[in-house]
Amino acid sequence: MRLHRLEVTAFGPFAGTQRIDFDELSAAGLFLLHGPTGAGKTSVLDAVCFALYGSVPGARQSGQGLRSDHAEQSVATEVALELTVAERRLEITRRPEQSRPKKRGTGLTRDKAHTALRELRNGQWTALSRSHQEIGEEITQLLGMSKEQFCQVVLLPQGDFARFLRSDAEARGRLLGALFDTGRFSAAEDRLAELRRTAEKRVRHGDDRLLARAHRMAQAATGTASAPLPDRTPGEPGFAEELLTWACLARVDAREARDIARTAVEAAEEEHRAAQQGAEDARELARLQQRRADVLRRRAALAAGREEHERISARLERAEQAQRVLPALEFRAAAERDQQAAVAAVDRSRQRLPGELAEAGADRLEAVEHRLREELGELSAARRSEQRVAELAVELAGLDRQAHADDELLHEADAWLAGWYSSRDELRRRVEEAQEAATRAEQLGAVVEPELRRLEAAQRRDDLAAELPEAEERFQRARRSAGDAHERWLDLRERRLQGIAAELAAELGPGDACAVCGSTEHPRPARAVPGQANREAEEAALAEHRRAEGAREDADRELRSRRESLAAADSAAGGEETARIRSAVAELQRSYIRARHAAGDLHAAREAADRGEREREHRLEQRRRAEQRAAARTSRREALTAEQASLEAELSRVGAGPAGVTARAGDLERRADAVARAAVAVRAAEESAQRLKEADARLADAASRAGFENPRAAADAVLDDARWRELRSRAEARRAEQAFVEAELADPGPAEAAVLPPADPAAALTVAEAATRRLREASAVDAAARERCTELDRLSDEAVADARRLAPLREEFERLARLASLAAGTSAENERRMRLEAYVLAARLEQVAAAAGERLERMSSGRYTLVHSDARSSGRGRSGLGLRVIDAWTGTERDTATLSGGETFFVSLALALGLADVVTDEAGGVRLDTLFIDEGFGSLDEQTLDEVLDVLDALRERDRAVGIVSHVPELRQRVPARLEVAKARNGSAVRQRTVGAES
Incomplete structure (x- = not known):
């Protein structure tokens, strides 16, 4: 990746448009980005990061935080970056979400974020996309790095790597994990642990299921099993084998009990059949004896009713003749x-x-x-004439009623129309007055809103003015406290320096080398004087000084903020007193309310006028129709009167009487x-x-x-139907009874049974019921035995199946448990107790230490070498993430925390460059032709600075351009290509200088 051009507008401290030509700066290979503190050096790097990823490092992520406070509201914040990556020349333009003045009216409107991506093809720029998501995915794929990796690899923040050197293994692991994306290895650890838990749950479920099966088998075998249930715990070796052996013995005992029960059932069935037959024979004999007795009784009844039967027959014969x-x-x-x-x-x-x-x-x-x-x-003809005369009288009466109603309607319409014209003038006056009030209310409404804002600003100004003395007092107290703390710290430091010899002497022991002269003999060590300050007192005073200074800065920022807010509120209020503004606003509001109230009558007045006009048209139409109806009634009345006179003359000639x-x-x-x-x-x-x-x-x-x-x-x-049916039914019943008795007396069965002794069905039934109970009990015992055998067979088969399914699950669980423990570092096979992710990070850190060691050896003139350590950290810390420095002068291996400030800088710089190489290779070998190194050079002496610059200059061997971000003055003489950021009250600006040229 090589940067060519950067253009920023209204971004960070830059109010206008600033252009940076990286091609010109990179021609020398090494260039300097310098300027005073707060000028915006880091904002240049933020702009590069924002163009690529749509956000910046640190906390300033919102569009409001990116926008320059110096820029005009009409100027939009925008960043454009031209670069080459993966042999493609691209241009990225981004604008964050921001507010701008409305094109129409007053106030602000919100513009959405905008992103555009173009590519140079055949000398022409071609638009590729305007989608934030698509462009973000495309850039991340081309660079092969996330924003966090880019900020660590390309921008090289030295403060972070100084902390990285001194941090513990956990902190190093978090940073390396983010850079090398080792989350997949952590996910593998979690996945193995999850698989182990799942397998353990399945095995436990299988054990519980097998145990439950054993208890159900014990329940089914109650009273038959000769051996007790195995007392082994599920999961112990041999539990399944003992359970299956016990189940086999239980099945044998159950089958033996089933055979015994079957024999008892067969004997009970034979006894039951004999008892049932005896009871059936007794019931049949009793039935035949009762049947014979009933026949004899019915024959005697027939003989007693013979005379009544003869009378009924004679009466039926006479009734048949009467038919x-x-x-x-x-x-x-x-x-x-x-x-x-x-x-x-x-x-x-x-x-x-x-x-x-x-x-x-x-x-x-x-x-x-x-x-x-x-x-x-x-x-008939005279009747029709008389009816017509009555109809004519009714119709004439109706005409009279219509005439009276029309006369009343005309009178009412004339009276209403006479008063309408005066009412119409009054309504027109109301409409005009309401229209004027509406116009006045609209004008007053446009004035009230700004005046209300002025009143609010004036009230805010008064509140801020009341709070300002308190803020000033807080600032003065904080400034005095900071000054006192600074004086105490300087006093303690001076006193400690005066007695530093005694402090060094107190740390010496027999045979220890003196830190000043190097001698191992100490004939006259210095003695501490009363009131001498020590390191702890000085550090406590320094900490107190820093806290007081921070409180002073906070109070200063708060005071400036309140003064700026007070000035802004006073400007918004126009410098006028709050009481006068409040009085004017109150008068405006009263006028506005009166005008609104008067304007509210406009709609009612217009509707009343419209209703009056519609009513006038209706009244005029009623008058016209009433006059038309009066003319029609006159002609109709004349015709009806003539017809009525003619008909009355005709009726008088008929002489119908009164x-x-x-x-x-x-x-x-x-x-x-x-x-x-x-x-x-x-x-x-x-x-x-x-x-x-x-x-x-x-x-x-x-x-x-x-x-x-x-x-x-x-x-x-003659007999009626009911009497006839009654007598015939009685006669037929007599004949049927006679035939039945004769047939029964001829049957030999009842006759033979009658000569035998009386039967006893109840005694035979008692014997049969006792046999039935014994059969039922024997059948229940047999059914229970057969059910027990069936249940034991089924449960045994299921237990065998469960044992077969559980065996491979147990093997899988043991294998997964061994792998999960190995990956988590808890297994005895893992000698260093290293987790899988830590093992991968240790390998990456070893690569980084090897790459950094080469550069560190050159920066330190062969004295220092950075190596990786697998030693386990103290306590519960990780192992494999240690860093050590080998000092060639002493031949000892030192902790990185013992390095001095300057040594820490160039060691962390070597580490950052080594990490950049390894992350680049990890990201797929993406070429990084532009690097930035942010601050830290002020802690180096002249010789070390030369050696560090030689190492950075050697980076050009890979055709790289290295930008140094620093305000150290010595670098301006050593680095000819420079990009200067100058700050001013109206915003910062960049000036680009190269050897022999200035722009």
Whole structure:
């Protein structure tokens, strides 16, 4: 990966657009990125990281944190990076999510994050994608590194590696795990542990299942097994074999008990069959003896009822003779009923006739009806005229009512229209006033909101002004405390330096080399004086000084923040007093509320005016229709009056009398109907009398032929259906009983049984029930024995199957447990007790130490070599992640924590470069042509600095460009290619200088 061009806008401390040409800087191989503290040197590296990964190292991850506070709101924050990776020339442009002024109106709007990726192909830039996810995946795949790996390998933060040198094995393991992505090995450890737990659970489940099976077999074999259940614990060797052996013996005992029970059942069945047969024979003998006794009793009953049977037979014979006369009897009864009904109808009809017709015959009555019908026909035309006259009177009355209603409607419409025109002017005035109030409310609303913001800013200004003295006091106290702590620390340090000889002498022992002169003899060691300061007191004072200084800086930041907020609030309030602003806002709000209230009448006034116009149109339409109806009624009334006069003249000529034609016609119609009904009734009475005479003659003839003295005797001999069925049923029952008794007396079985001794079915039944109970008990014992054998066979088969399934599971569990313990470092086979992930990290650390050792030897002029240590750390720490330094001058191996500040820097630099090489190889051999080294050179002396720069210069052998981020002045004379970051009140800017040129 080689960087070519970086362009940043409104990013970090850079207010405008800054362009960096890395091709020009990289031409010399080594270039310097320098500038004062806080100018933005690290922001350049943040911009590179943001362009590649969409985020920056550290806590500033949000778009608001990336945006420059010096930039104008209309300028968008943007980073563009051009680079070559995997032989592809790419350009990445990113803009974070940020706020900008609205294009229309006031205020801010939020723009989403934007990312674009282009590639240079055949001299032309081609757009590839605008998707954040796709571009992120593409860059990560091309670089072969995550953001964390990139920040450790390309940006080389020295402070992190100084801590890495002094950290314990756990901290080193976390960093190496993140860089080399050894999570898969940790996942393998977890996976093996999970497999072991799963296998252990399956084995335990199989053991529990086998134990449960054993208890069920013991339950099934209760009372038959001669040997007790094995008392071994499941999982112990031989448990399954002993259980299966015990099950075999239990099955043999159960089968023997089953055979014994089967023999007992067969004997009980034979006894039960004999007892059942005896009980059946006793019941049959008792039944035949009872049957014989019942037949004899029924024969005696038949003999006692012979006379009653003969009377019933004679009565049935006489009723059969009367059946031949029955049709004539029914015909004569019907004729008599018809004649009586006809006489009654004649009497009722004659009551409605006048006296001269009360005794008239049918012929005269029919003649009178004919005459009345003729007279009624002559009055039909007059009746229709009379009905028409009544209809005309009703219609004329309706016309009068309509005329009265229309007169009232016209009067009401004229009165309403007379008052409408004055009301319409008042409504128009209300609408105009409401419209003016709405316009005024809209204007006041636009003024109220800014004034409310001014009032809020003024109140915030007053609150901040009240809080400012307290913040100033806190800052003064913190500054005095920091000054006092600084003085105490300097005083203690000076006192300690004055007595440093005594402190060094106190650490000397017999034969120890003096740290000053190197002598092993100490004739006159220095003595401590009263009040001498020691290291602990100085370090405590230094810590107190740093805490006080931090508190002073916090108080200073808080004071500046409050002053800036106060100035901003005062500017927003326009420098005006809060009371005046509040009074003005209150007056504006009151005016605004009055205008809103007045404008609220606009809708009601408009609707009232619209309703009035619609009502006016409706009233005018009603007037027009009423006038049209009045004209139509006038012509209709004239026609109806003429027709009414004509019909009344015609009725006067008919002479219907005061009651009228209709009354006279109704009277004639009622008289004709009464005469007609009387004639019909008289004619029907005459015909029914004739039919009664014929029925009497037919009845006398039928009774004589049937053998009865008179019709009355025949009628008395007739039986109704119920009586007939009763007597016939009694006769047939007598005959059936007689036939049954005769057949029973002829059967020899009951006769033979009657001569034997009386039977005792109850005693035989008792014997049979006892045999049944003994058979049931024997069958239950047999069924239980057979069920026990079946259950033991089934459970034994299942136990064998369980034992067969459990054996390979137990073998798998033992194998997985051995592998999981080995990977977790708890197995005795793992001599160093190293976990799998730690073993891999130790191998990677060994590679890093080997790569770093070469550079460290050159940086230290052959004195130091960095080596990897497999020694286990103290306590419960990891083994295999130790780092040691071999000092060639003394031939001893030292802990990295004993290095001085300058030594720690170049050792950590060598370690960082070695780690970069190993991570690069781990990432698939991606070529890293641009590296950055951040700070740390100020701790080196001149000779060591030369040697370190020689090592960095040697990196160009791989065609690499190395950027040094530092503000050490000596580097400006040693590194000709420089990128200077200068800070100013309106934002930082970059100046690029190379040998013989300046830009």
